Amino acid sequence: HWGLQTKWLGKEVVHKHRVPSTQTVAHQQALNGSSHGTVVIADQQTKGKGRLNRKWYSENDDGVWMSVVLRPNIPPNQAPQLTLLAATVLANVLTKLKIPEVGIKWPNDILIGDKKVAGILTEMQAEHDQIHYLVLGIGLNVNQSSDTFPDEVKDIATSLKLASNQSYSIRQLIQDILFEFEKSYDVYMSDGFTSIKQNWERFGYKMGEKVAINSGNRTWTATLHGIEADGSLLVSNDDGSHERLYSAEINWKGG
Ligand code: BT5
Known part of the structure; x- marks a missing residue:
C-alpha cells in the first residue's frame, strides 16, 4: 500500500513495474473513465518521454516516474499554470528535505545548482474549449550515481543522491509529492494563479538576472x-x- 495521506489525489493508484511510459498508461486510464486524481506509477520506463519528442531516461528503479490524471475545471489556456504549480510543489518538497540550491528553470525544469534533477510533462485533451482531461507527468531523479546517467545527459543531470550523498525511499518521496501537490492544487483552485506566482518566482532560476x-x-x-x-x-x-x-x-x- 502507498500510505498516502491525501484526500482525493491517488484514490486510485495504478502501479506497474516496467512500462514504456506512465504518460501513455495514464492517457489510457483517462480515456477509460478514470477519475480526477488517478495516479500511475512505474518502477522503470523503457520509453520515458520529455517534451517535443525528447527522451526522459528512466530505465531503472532509481527515480519517481509518475503521471497524474486531472480533470480541472479551468479553461484550456490556463493549463500551463498546472505545470508551474507542479514545479513549485517539487521545489518545495526538495527544499523541505534540505536539498541545497533548488531552482526552477522556466518552464518545467527543476534544478539543483545548474543541473537538472526533475522535469514535468503536461499533456492535455481539450474539446469545445473545455479540458477533457490532462495528464501531468513528473520525473524526479533520486538514487542515481554519477555513472548511471547515459552519456547524453551525464553533464547536465543530477539526482537527490548525488546532491546530498544519501539514498531516499522512492515510496516516501511519492507520498510527500502527492501530499504537497494536493494541498497546492486545492489552494490554487480557490485562490487562483497568484497562489503559484509568488512561490514559483521565489525559486525562479536566474530571476532578475x-x-x-x-x-x-x-x-x-x-x-x-x-x-x-x-x-x-x-x-x-x-x-x-x-x-x-x-x-x-x-x-x-x-x-
Ligand atoms: C522534461 O522534458 O523534462 C519532462 C520529463 C517528464 C518525465 C516524466 S517521468 C513520468 C512521465 N512519463 C513519461 O514518459 N514522462 C513523464 P524536457 O524539458 O523536454 O527535457 C528533456 C531533456 O532532459 C532531454 O532532452 C535530456 O536532455 C534531458 N534528460 C533526459 N533524461 C533526463 C534525466 N533522467 N535527468 C535529467 N535530464 C534528463
Whole structure:
C-alpha cells in the first residue's frame, strides 16, 4: 500500500513495474473513465518521454516516474499554470528535505545548482474549449550515481543522491509529492494563479538576472522578470522593451 495521506489525489493508484511510459498508461486510464486524481506509477520506463519528442531516461528503479490524471475545471489556456504549480510543489518538497540550491528553470525544469534533477510533462485533451482531461507527468531523479546517467545527459543531470550523498525511499518521496501537490492544487483552485506566482518566482532560476535566450533561430540576452498567468515568461530586453516568451530555452552561459 502507498500510505498516502491525501484526500482525493491517488484514490486510485495504478502501479506497474516496467512500462514504456506512465504518460501513455495514464492517457489510457483517462480515456477509460478514470477519475480526477488517478495516479500511475512505474518502477522503470523503457520509453520515458520529455517534451517535443525528447527522451526522459528512466530505465531503472532509481527515480519517481509518475503521471497524474486531472480533470480541472479551468479553461484550456490556463493549463500551463498546472505545470508551474507542479514545479513549485517539487521545489518545495526538495527544499523541505534540505536539498541545497533548488531552482526552477522556466518552464518545467527543476534544478539543483545548474543541473537538472526533475522535469514535468503536461499533456492535455481539450474539446469545445473545455479540458477533457490532462495528464501531468513528473520525473524526479533520486538514487542515481554519477555513472548511471547515459552519456547524453551525464553533464547536465543530477539526482537527490548525488546532491546530498544519501539514498531516499522512492515510496516516501511519492507520498510527500502527492501530499504537497494536493494541498497546492486545492489552494490554487480557490485562490487562483497568484497562489503559484509568488512561490514559483521565489525559486525562479536566474530571476532578475541577465541570461542568454534561445528561441527558434534567435539568440539574445535579456533579464528575467517573472511568470504571467498564461504561463509565459516575462523578460526585458537590453533596449528596454518587454516581451512575453511562450517557448524558449534559457541558457546561463551567455548571461
Ligand atoms: C522534461 O522534458 O523534462 C519532462 C520529463 C517528464 C518525465 C516524466 S517521468 C513520468 C512521465 N512519463 C513519461 O514518459 N514522462 C513523464 P524536457 O524539458 O523536454 O527535457 C528533456 C531533456 O532532459 C532531454 O532532452 C535530456 O536532455 C534531458 N534528460 C533526459 N533524461 C533526463 C534525466 N533522467 N535527468 C535529467 N535530464 C534528463
